[in-house]
Amino acid sequence: MTEKTGKTFSFKLITTDGAARRGEITTPHGVVRTPAFMPVGTQATVKAMYPEQVRETGADVVLGNTYHLMLRPTAERVARLGGLHTFMNWPHTILTDSGGFQVMSLAQLRKLDEDGVRFQSHIDGQKYHLTPERSVEIQGLLGSDIQMQLDECIKLPSPREEVQRAMELSLRWAERSRNQFEAMGGPGKGQGLYGIVQGGDQPDLRIRSAEELGKMPFEGYSVGGLAVGEPQDVMLSMLDITTPVMPVDKPRYLMGVGTPDDLLESVKRGIDQFDCVMPTRAGRHGLAYTRYGKVNLKNARHQDDPRPLDEASTCPASSVYSRAYLHHLVRAGEGLAGMLLTWNNIAYYQYLMQGMRDAIGAGSFEDFYSKTKEDWARGDIAAL
Known part of the structure; x- marks a missing residue:
């Protein structure tokens, strides 16, 4: 059941601490507390999780993918079935990306020109033509609250x-x-529709892109074309020069990022929204994120460890199941391994975002930043 608030899109900047920002995005399907991490529900599902579980971790918004949903089951079918919120049983805010990145990375026989991009589906080879207009039309059919412009995302480094x-x-x-x-x-x-800042690793092109987009009446602005092969220091240097020229009164979204450390560093530089497949993909491959860094459950040192991943966590996957049991599930190839570790990872990401929101609100972000870095550096000493 879709529960609409009846409210229009808006962004409220509540407070700042240095460049770090705490705010709220209001959409027809609820309020998104920022900084926010958006679990990725590529094909109208966050892999290995029930929608209710995703919500219980603290997520206010999930991401759906235009490219995948236009191919299967099609945006027109989703619209006939009541829209994406109803279709996937997520009555809260949904952001859809434009499909451009997936066209560039997954589709076959791509041909890009001024009008758009023609490609063949990676599923069945059927031919499609995606233009800026068609991308927005698809997102409108899906009924997402936050939509993205079509852009061209290229890998770095590039000429x-x-x-x-x-x-x-x-x-x-x-x-x-x-x-x-x-x-x-x-x-x-x-x-809301977001514009996307491009410009690769070229500072002047990033600034020009941000300035030109800022003249257009978008509801939010994204930083795209990072986390595409460049090292973290390049990504952060681009944020250092980009966020200062982005509109202050609109949300800022860093696309496709990233590790917990990426999130911490980017919030420090003024970013409000993130998405990444990393926590779900890592969970399906036996890797857990915790307050004390990463835990590889494939490692044999966990086979006799009765401790949970984090006994203080409010997430059952983190606080109830032993590392020995999780190790066994991973080594046995059981589907429950991916379910529990994905649950743990999404819960940890939301815990990290709530910690940053609280710290910004209290004016203690630098202390939170330093302590979090220290905890990760120290690691889970007792398990080493």
Whole structure:
């Protein structure tokens, strides 16, 4: 059952601590507390988790993927069935990405030009044509609360002229995406459309992209084209020069990021929203994230360990099941291993985000930052 608030899209910046920001995004399906980590529900599901579990970890918003949903089951079918919120039984906020990244990384026989990109599905080879207008149309059919412009995301490193070409194309596509969003009545439905800053690892191109997008009336702004092969220091240096020129009164979303350390460092630089498949993918491969760093449950040293991953956690997957049992499940290839470790990981990510929100609110973000770094560096000494 979809529970709509009847409210339109808005962003409230509650307080800052240095560059770190605490705020609230209001959408027709609820309030998103920022900084926020959005679990990735690529194909209308967060892998290995029930929607109710995802919500109980503290998540206010999940992400759906335009590319995958346009191929299967199709946006038109989802619309006929009541929209994505009803379809996946998630009555809270949903963000959909534009599908551009997946077209570039998954689709076959891509041909990109000014109009859009033609490609063949990686599932059955069927041909599609994705334009900025069609991407926004699909997201409108899905009924997502937060939608993304179509952009071209290229891998790094790339030649400067290629980075500039893609950035300029993305700016033109941003304008077309906005026009389509308004033509479909997105603002009147309380939905939001985000522009995407591109520019690769070139500071002047990043600044130019952010400044030009800031002149367009988007409800939020994203930093794209990072976490695509560059080291963390390059990503952070791009944030250092990009966030200061992004609108202060709009949410800022760093796409596809990342590790807990990436989140901590990026919030310190003024980012409000994140998404990444890392916690769910890691869980399915036997890796747990905890307050004291990563725990590889494949390692034989856990086979006789009766302790839970984190006895202080409010998440049952973290506080009830022993490391010995989790190790056994992983080694035996049991599906429950991925379910429990994904649950633990999403819960830890939400715990980290709540800790940052609380610290920003209390004016103690630097203390939280330092202590969290120290805990990760120390690790789980008793388990080593």
